[in-house]
Amino acid sequence: MATTDKPTDNKEGALQTLLEYQAILDNASLGITFTRDRAFLHCNERFSEMFGWTSKELIGQPTSIAYPSLEDYQDLGDIAEQTLGTGKRMDIELLMKRRDGSTFWCRMMANAIDPHDHSKGTIFITEDITERRAASDAIRQLLLEQQAILANAHIGIAFVKQDRIITCNQHLEQIYGYQPDELINASFSKLLQTVDSFEPELEIASDIAKGGSFIREVRQKKKDGTLFWCSITANLVDQSALENGAVWLLDDISERKQAQDSLMQARLELELRVQQRTAELANSNLQLQHEIQVRQLAEEHIRHLANHDALTGLPNRRLLEDRLEHALGHARRNQNMVAVKFIDLDRFKEVNDKLGHRIGDILLQTVANRLRSLLREIDTISRIGGDEFILVLTDMSSEQHVLETAEKILHSLSQPYFIEQHTLSTTPSIGIAIYPQDGDNPEQLMSRADIAMYQVKKKGRKGYHLFREGDQA
Known part of the structure; x- marks a missing residue:
C-alpha cells in the first residue's frame, strides 16, 4: 500500500504547492506575467486588471496588444534584447495600452529565464506609475517656473540660512561682480560688510519682532572694491523661527x-x-x-x-462688505467658492478683566498678526469689534480646502501668547458659511457664519463649524 500511495501523495503535494504559488501571484500588488515567443502564457490578477483583460483572455495573445503602437513594441523589443541577452534585468518606464485603448505610464522590470536561450521565456513585473509621474512632472514644472522667475528677475534674490547663501540668482552675482555659483555657500554677512556695515540676522530679527519689515538702503562694496548704493529687503521664511532662513532682495540703486x-x-x-x-x-x-x-x-x-480698525489696522466692516461684494462678483464670473469665517475668541473677556484692557489690546493685535501670516494677500481679514474677526477667503476650490484653512487657523490661534511676562491662552470659535451654497450676498453669508460660530460655542468652544440649514433653528 505504501508504494501505491506515494505517487499520489507527491502529486497532491505538487498541486498544493502550485495552488499556493498561484495565490501568492494573485495577491501581489504588482502585475506579473510570463511570456514566451512574444505571447502571454500566464499572468496574475493584478496584471490583467491593470491592462483591462481577464487572465484567461490574455493567455495566448501576442504581447504587442499591450503597447500603444507597433513601433513602441519594436523599440522595447530592441532594448529588451540588448539588456536581457547580457543577463541583466531590464528596468524601464514607458507608456502602455489598456484593452479600451487608453494609455498609462508603467514601470516594467523584466528578467529572462535563460539569457542564452530566449525560447525559455521572460518574466515581466509591471507597476502603474501614472499618478507618480504626474506628481513628478508637476513638481518639475513648478521648479522650472521658479527657476525662470529667479533667472529673469531684475533684482538680486538670495535665500540665506544661518548666514550661508543657500541659493541666489544671476542678477545678484552680477550686482556684486561675482562669477556664476561663486556666492553659493558663502557667508552672507561678509558679503554685506560695507562702509555702512550692519549685522543682517540680528537686525532682521529685531525689526520682525517689532512687527515691521526689514528694509535698508546702504552702501555696498563689489568684489573689485567699487562702492554702490543698495536697497536691501528681507522676509523670514517662518516669522517665528529665524533659523529657518530668510529671502533677501537686493537692488543696485546707485543711479537713483x-x-x-x-x-x-x-x-x-x-x-x-x-x-x-x-x-x-x-x-x-x-x-x-x-x-x-x-x-x-x-x-x-x-x-x-474710515475704512480700518484703529487698534489692529485691519479693514473694518465697511471695507469688509465692499471687498466681500467684489469677491462674490469675481466668484460668480469664475464659478469659484468664497468662504466667510466668523471668529470669536473664547474667554477673551477674562484677559481684560484680570490683566486690563492694554494687555487685551496687545493680544488682539497679536491675533491679527497671526491671521495675516496664515492667509493670502487676496484674502481679507476684518475686525468688526471686540474680539470678533471676519475672514473672506476667495478662489476656494472645495469645501475640504475651506476646512483645511480653518484647521490651520484653529491650530495657530490656540497656541500660547507671550505678552509682557504673561503667558496667555485663548482659543477661537470659528463659524463658516460658503458661497454659493449658504448664500449669495454679504449680509446673508456673514449672518450664517455668525450662526455657525454659535454652534461651536454651544459645543464647548475651540473649534469650527460649517453652516447647515438646521443651524438657524
Whole structure:
C-alpha cells in the first residue's frame, strides 16, 4: 500500500504547492506575467486588471496588444534584447495600452529565464506609475517656473540660512561682480560688510519682532572694491523661527541715489536763488507746501480711519462688505467658492478683566498678526469689534480646502501668547458659511457664519463649524 500511495501523495503535494504559488501571484500588488515567443502564457490578477483583460483572455495573445503602437513594441523589443541577452534585468518606464485603448505610464522590470536561450521565456513585473509621474512632472514644472522667475528677475534674490547663501540668482552675482555659483555657500554677512556695515540676522530679527519689515538702503562694496548704493529687503521664511532662513532682495540703486542727490542739489540751488530774490516769497511757498502736506496726511489718515480698525489696522466692516461684494462678483464670473469665517475668541473677556484692557489690546493685535501670516494677500481679514474677526477667503476650490484653512487657523490661534511676562491662552470659535451654497450676498453669508460660530460655542468652544440649514433653528 505504501508504494501505491506515494505517487499520489507527491502529486497532491505538487498541486498544493502550485495552488499556493498561484495565490501568492494573485495577491501581489504588482502585475506579473510570463511570456514566451512574444505571447502571454500566464499572468496574475493584478496584471490583467491593470491592462483591462481577464487572465484567461490574455493567455495566448501576442504581447504587442499591450503597447500603444507597433513601433513602441519594436523599440522595447530592441532594448529588451540588448539588456536581457547580457543577463541583466531590464528596468524601464514607458507608456502602455489598456484593452479600451487608453494609455498609462508603467514601470516594467523584466528578467529572462535563460539569457542564452530566449525560447525559455521572460518574466515581466509591471507597476502603474501614472499618478507618480504626474506628481513628478508637476513638481518639475513648478521648479522650472521658479527657476525662470529667479533667472529673469531684475533684482538680486538670495535665500540665506544661518548666514550661508543657500541659493541666489544671476542678477545678484552680477550686482556684486561675482562669477556664476561663486556666492553659493558663502557667508552672507561678509558679503554685506560695507562702509555702512550692519549685522543682517540680528537686525532682521529685531525689526520682525517689532512687527515691521526689514528694509535698508546702504552702501555696498563689489568684489573689485567699487562702492554702490543698495536697497536691501528681507522676509523670514517662518516669522517665528529665524533659523529657518530668510529671502533677501537686493537692488543696485546707485543711479537713483545719484539722481536724488542731483535733484536735491538743484532744489537747494533754486531755493537759494529764490531766497536771494525774495525771502518773503520763499517763506510763503514753504508755508504753503507744509500746509498741503499736512492736509494730505490728514486726509489720508481720515480715509484710513474710515475704512480700518484703529487698534489692529485691519479693514473694518465697511471695507469688509465692499471687498466681500467684489469677491462674490469675481466668484460668480469664475464659478469659484468664497468662504466667510466668523471668529470669536473664547474667554477673551477674562484677559481684560484680570490683566486690563492694554494687555487685551496687545493680544488682539497679536491675533491679527497671526491671521495675516496664515492667509493670502487676496484674502481679507476684518475686525468688526471686540474680539470678533471676519475672514473672506476667495478662489476656494472645495469645501475640504475651506476646512483645511480653518484647521490651520484653529491650530495657530490656540497656541500660547507671550505678552509682557504673561503667558496667555485663548482659543477661537470659528463659524463658516460658503458661497454659493449658504448664500449669495454679504449680509446673508456673514449672518450664517455668525450662526455657525454659535454652534461651536454651544459645543464647548475651540473649534469650527460649517453652516447647515438646521443651524438657524
